[in-house]
Amino acid sequence: MLDMRLAPPVSKYLKKLKDQKLRELFRNALDGICENPYIGKLKRGDLSGIYGYDLYYQRTNYEIAYVIEEKSNENIIVVIMAGTRENFYEQLKNYLR
Secondary structure (H helix, E strand, C coil), X not given: CCEEEECHHHHHHHHHCCCHHHHHHHHHHHHHHXXXXXHCEECCHHHCCCEEEEEEECCEEXXXXXXXXXXXXXXXEEEEEEEECCCHHHHHHHHXX
């Protein structure tokens, strides 16, 4: 199991979630990513090196974007962004600039 760090936008988004089932779904997804960091799909193009993990809840698509940072003796998962799929990748590109 790898260590995980949450970027400020992720912490802020998860803190704002009111629906307990959705919060639990995100928590389970993050635990699953810790267990197997390659479970997400590797993005291509200008988002190369970033993994995306999809969630579905009440007919809404949610996305988690993360990278795997390789340090000298360990790997760390850094979750960059989480949220609904609508305009997600545009927001992610703006955040990475």
